[in-house]
Amino acid sequence: xxxxxxxxxxxxxAAGLAGxxxxxxxxxVAASQRAELPRIGQPFELTGHTGARVASSAxxxxxxxxxxxxxxxxxxxxxxxxxxxxxxxxxxxxxxAKVQPVFVTVDPERDTPEVLASYLANFHPRILGLTxxxxxxxxxxxxxxxxxxxxxxDDAAPGTYMMEHASSLFLVSSDGRLLASFGFGRMSSDEVAxxxxxxx
Amino acid sequence: xxxxxxxxxxxxxxxGAAVASEAVVEQPWARASxxxxxxxxxxxxxxxxxxxRLVGVETPVAAHAMLMTNAGGHRMVDAWEIPxxxxxxxxxxxxxLHIMLMDLRAPLKRGEVFLLxxxxxxxxxRTVDVRVHxxxxxxxx
Numbered sequence: 001x002x003x004x005x006x007x008x009x010x011x012x013x014a015a016g017l018a019g020x021x022x023x024x025x026x027x028x029v030a031a032s033q034r035a036e037l038p039r040i041g042q043p044f045e046l047t048g049h050t051g052a053r054v055a056s057s058a059x060x061x062x063x064x065x066x067x068x069x070x071x072x073x074x075x076x077x078x079x080x081x082x083x084x085x086x087x088x089x090x091x092x093x094x095x096x097a098k099v100q101p102v103f104v105t106v107d108p109e110r111d112t113p114e115v116l117a118s119y120l121a122n123f124h125p126r127i128l129g130l131t132x133x134x135x136x137x138x139x140x141x142x143x144x145x146x147x148x149x150x151x152x153x154d155d156a157a158p159g160t161y162m163m164e165h166a167s168s169l170f171l172v173s174s175d176g177r178l179l180a181s182f183g184f185g186r187m188s189s190d191e192v193a194x195x196x197x198x199x200x
Numbered sequence: 201x202x203x204x205x206x207x208x209x210x211x212x213x214x215x216g217a218a219v220a221s222e223a224v225v226e227q228p229w230a231r232a233s234x235x236x237x238x239x240x241x242x243x244x245x246x247x248x249x250x251x252x253r254l255v256g257v258e259t260p261v262a263a264h265a266m267l268m269t270n271a272g273g274h275r276m277v278d279a280w281e282i283p284x285x286x287x288x289x290x291x292x293x294x295x296x297l298h299i300m301l302m303d304l305r306a307p308l309k310r311g312e313v314f315l316l317x318x319x320x321x322x323x324x325x326r327t328v329d330v331r332v333h334x335x336x337x338x339x340x341x
Contacts, residue, residue, distance in 0.1 A: 185293030
């Protein structure tokens with residue numbers, strides 16, 4: 001097999017922070033306790049998969065159900081989006097209405113609104129794809145503790161690269177509190193839906 | 201149709217490969233591709249008393265096929281080891297093992313079947329039919 005690796009764009013999440021929040025959300029979080037949950041993210045304005053600019057303020061009181069990924073990723077990203085889709089189907093309608101599922105690309109150079117739209121057509125229709133300029137994406141990923149950087153390799157194949165990224169789903173309240181996070185592969189969609197029902 | 205005959209030709213060629221390894225490849229499947237990259241999942245059981253090492257994968261449908269893991273970061277590895285009397289499972293979630301197909305020559309469409317050749321460290325090769333399922337499939341449907 002030809003040894004092929006290329007530029008790796010590495011993005012790592014703050015796993016400890018996410019884990020702590022998951023345990024917090026696993027209990028019935030009283031409003032007073034919620035104020036003690038860690039803050040994550042910050043207001044953003046990005047480009048939706050329809051091509052329209054989207055400000056996070058447009059989500060109102062909805063909790064953001066957010067995943068980071070990129071469309072050229074055939075393994076983890078479809079798994080995250082499939083889980084997200086099943087969760088949105090499983091949540092009772094009044095709860096689902098309080099949640100905005102979002103997929104933020106960490107590969108804005110390739111993931112244009114058109115590419116995102118075609119990709120997301122395979123998943124739950126309420127999932128909003130977000131892209132932007134590299135600096136806009138860098139700001140958002142940084143505010144969610146998802147870091148990225150390029151690593152070149154000697155035997156890079158020109159034009160191809162893979163990315164690494166946070167493989168968690170986050171649930172964030174409209175006031176920026178991390179209500180829950182769900183580590184990749186550790187929970188079924190049923191379990192995630194139950195945890196979200198408790199957390200919001 | 202042309203692509204079909206190409207696949208047949210490759211099948212005829214790879215059919216001549218040695219098949220002495222005791223490894224049993226089970227239920228290989230792929231997700232329908234959404235971009236130029238694809239993914240294959242499968243299980244391998246090793247009834248023998250010695251470790252089997254899968255050291256390479258090839259397919260006519262992509263320029264590159266790579267053994268990947270998500271353990272310790274998403275990365276390519278040189279081999280997958282199947283312990284003596286043990287089983288390796290590559291599937292969504294789980295251990296994060298998967299075969300990545302890079303630069304697909306044509307989109308993988310649901311319902312299609314393509315060939316994948318697995319090469320083991322002892323020189324044995326095994327060619328299997330891989331069935332394509334939905335783009336977000338979590339298991340063969």
